[in-house]
Amino acid sequence: MFAVATTNTASVSNGERSAGRRFDREHGVTTQAILFLDDLDPEFVGDAHAHATHYEPIPVADFRALVSALPGEVVRTSTFIDVGAGMGRALLLASTSPFKHIIGIEVSPGLHQVAKENLSQARGITQLCRDLRVVRADARLWTYPPGDLVVFLYNPFDEIALAQCIGAIVHSRLPDDRVHLIYHTPVHEAALRSFGYDELARHPFGAVFRLHGSGQI
Ligand SMILES: C[S@@+](CC[C@H](N)C(=O)[O-])C[C@H]1O[C@@H](n2cnc3c(N)ncnc32)[C@H](O)[C@@H]1O
Numbered sequence: 001m002f003a004v005a006t007t008n009t010a011s012v013s014n015g016e017r018s019a020g021r022r023f024d025r026e027h028g029v030t031t032q033a034i035l036f037l038d039d040l041d042p043e044f045v046g047d048a049h050a051h052a053t054h055y056e057p058i059p060v061a062d063f064r065a066l067v068s069a070l071p072g073e074v075v076r077t078s079t080f081i082d083v084g085a086g087m088g089r090a091l092l093l094a095s096t097s098p099f100k101h102i103i104g105i106e107v108s109p110g111l112h113q114v115a116k117e118n119l120s121q122a123r124g125i126t127q128l129c130r131d132l133r134v135v136r137a138d139a140r141l142w143t144y145p146p147g148d149l150v151v152f153l154y155n156p157f158d159e160i161a162l163a164q165c166i167g168a169i170v171h172s173r174l175p176d177d178r179v180h181l182i183y184h185t186p187v188h189e190a191a192l193r194s195f196g197y198d199e200l201a202r203h204p205f206g207a208v209f210r211l212h213g214s215g216q217i
Pocket residue numbers: 037048051052053054055056057058082083084085086087088089090105106107108111137138139140154155156157161
């Protein structure tokens with residue numbers, strides 16, 4: 001359907017890609033691919049395209065390790081948001097945890113369509129959250145829902161877009177709302193510093209943070 005990019009994705013091993021293909025086979029979905037937005041639908045993506053990384057799905061084991069660092073009580077009270085949901089793999093994996101709601105935001109119409117199909121076709125997943133959906137939007141400009149959030153980022157964009165996105169999230173919080181951030185491949189972690197956070201867990205591939213305060217992280 002889409003051209004497969006030839007980017008060097010050295011951080012993802014062959015073993016992890018095999019596990020990704022197995023995930024697709026077992027659950028009847030299509031998530032294992034590497035694609036550039038240039039090859040997809042740049043005319044729809046506009047300015048977001050200049051800041052975006054390529055599409056690549058989260059390695060299954062990495063996702064599970066990062067989510068397991070969240071306190072159970074945080075999972076139960078939070079809406080899980082995948083910023084840059086791609087084909088929806090992280091949404092399907094998140095649905096095996098008892099999040100309150102699960103929402104993916106994806107700027108590419110092509111990837112958004114694939115994610116919708118994957119969410120409706122997936123089989124053999126023991127879902128503890130069935131309220132999951134994917135919206136087609138620019139994550140920097142989207143209106144985030146109220147309440148506690150767990151924000152998942154698999155390195156979707158550059159430092160400028162990251163700061164805009166986190167700003168949009170933080171400034172729409174009420175005083176008691178909590179925001180946890182799971183950041184895989186946290187190459188632009190410095191952009192978070194101006195907001196302030198505590199680190200809950202760190203792996204070679206990513207980290208989990210609790211952002212400070214309400215409206216002030
Ligand atoms: C590395 S992929 C991650 C895919 C998915 N989260 C996963 O873990 O399987 C990054 C995704 O971010 C999307 N993206 C980039 N900029 C975006 C933006 N401004 N708003 C929404 N999605 C964006 C890309 O289209 C791509 O699908």
